[in-house]
Amino acid sequence: MTLGHSELILNPDGSIYHLNLHPEDISNTIITVGDPDRVRSVSRHFETIEVEKGKREFLAHTGTFRGKRITVISTGIGTDNIDIVFNELDALVNVDFKTRRLKEELTQLDFIRIGTSGAIQEDIPVDSFLLSASAVGFDGLMHFYNTGQVGNQKLEQELNDFLGWQSHKISAYAFDADTSLADTFGENHIRFGITATNSGFYGPQGRSIRLEPRITDFNRRLADFSYQNQQITNLEMETAGIYGLSKMHGHRAISLNAILANRATGEFSQKPVRTVNELIQLALEKLTA
Numbered sequence: 001m002t003l004g005h006s007e008l009i010l011n012p013d014g015s016i017y018h019l020n021l022h023p024e025d026i027s028n029t030i031i032t033v034g035d036p037d038r039v040r041s042v043s044r045h046f047e048t049i050e051v052e053k054g055k056r057e058f059l060a061h062t063g064t065f066r067g068k069r070i071t072v073i074s075t076g077i078g079t080d081n082i083d084i085v086f087n088e089l090d091a092l093v094n095v096d097f098k099t100r101r102l103k104e105e106l107t108q109l110d111f112i113r114i115g116t117s118g119a120i121q122e123d124i125p126v127d128s129f130l131l132s133a134s135a136v137g138f139d140g141l142m143h144f145y146n147t148g149q150v151g152n153q154k155l156e157q158e159l160n161d162f163l164g165w166q167s168h169k170i171s172a173y174a175f176d177a178d179t180s181l182a183d184t185f186g187e188n189h190i191r192f193g194i195t196a197t198n199s200g201f202y203g204p205q206g207r208s209i210r211l212e213p214r215i216t217d218f219n220r221r222l223a224d225f226s227y228q229n230q231q232i233t234n235l236e237m238e239t240a241g242i243y244g245l246s247k248m249h250g251h252r253a254i255s256l257n258a259i260l261a262n263r264a265t266g267e268f269s270q271k272p273v274r275t276v277n278e279l280i281q282l283a284l285e286k287l288t289a
């Protein structure tokens with residue numbers, strides 16, 4: 001099948017539409033961050049930087065750390081942006097841009113999200129690190145795809161039965177991290193948990209400034225859920241979409257979370273920049289160990 005010009009959109013220079021990247025610009029190991037400013041926080045540790053490109057909120061640097069070629073790219077906030085970034089990154093390695101056809105031999109990418117998050121369990125300290133063993137999505141992204149059997153259907157069913165939010169038109173989906181990539185970090189170095197991916201920062205995460213959320217006990221209900229001796233540990237806005245699209249494309253993905261807030265205790269980090277930088281250093285060290 002040849003992809004039409006309205007389906008695979010390329011810029012006049014042959015780069016992919018939103019990311020402004022050519023296939024040779026990226027590595028098979030890709031770190032994603034939400035904030036474009038955080039791209040430099042990662043790449044400043046590189047020995048060399050060969051690519052620096054950007055368009056809109058999507059900034060990408062490719063270089064080497066301890067001899068390993070790594071790309072770091074900003075996604076912006078939310079799974080709507082994840083849909084753009086992950087489909088276009090896959091196209092960069094698995095579509096021949098000249099013929100506009102899928103390649104016969106597909107390339108597997110490794111994705112490592114480094115992001116910030118808020119805990120909903122009282123015993124999770126601010127400034128700690130958490131790896132999302134699974135992620136449940138309360139946004140709508142993966143409902144637009146035929147996900148087949150690659151999702152965690154048991155977790156999805158048990159969570160939706162427990163919450164009973166279908167009357168609010170809320171139905172969660174669930175996907176797991178890549179276990180082999182997660183094993184790189186090991187439980188001695190980082191806490192594991194189930195992450196909830198939300199479609200917004202205020203009402204969709206149970207926050208109220210002037211507008212009252214429809215579900216006033218949102219975080220407590222999530223915190224009370226248990227699946228195979230695991231709890232929902234934290235809230236953020238990208239991981240479930242990352243896991244879903246990665247699984248469907250045949251890539252490996254993990255999400256690393258710097259816990260900057262604890263919603264249960266009302267705490268917020270006094271050193272957020274330092275905490276994120278420490279997680280960046282840990283990720284780079286583990287990826288090149």
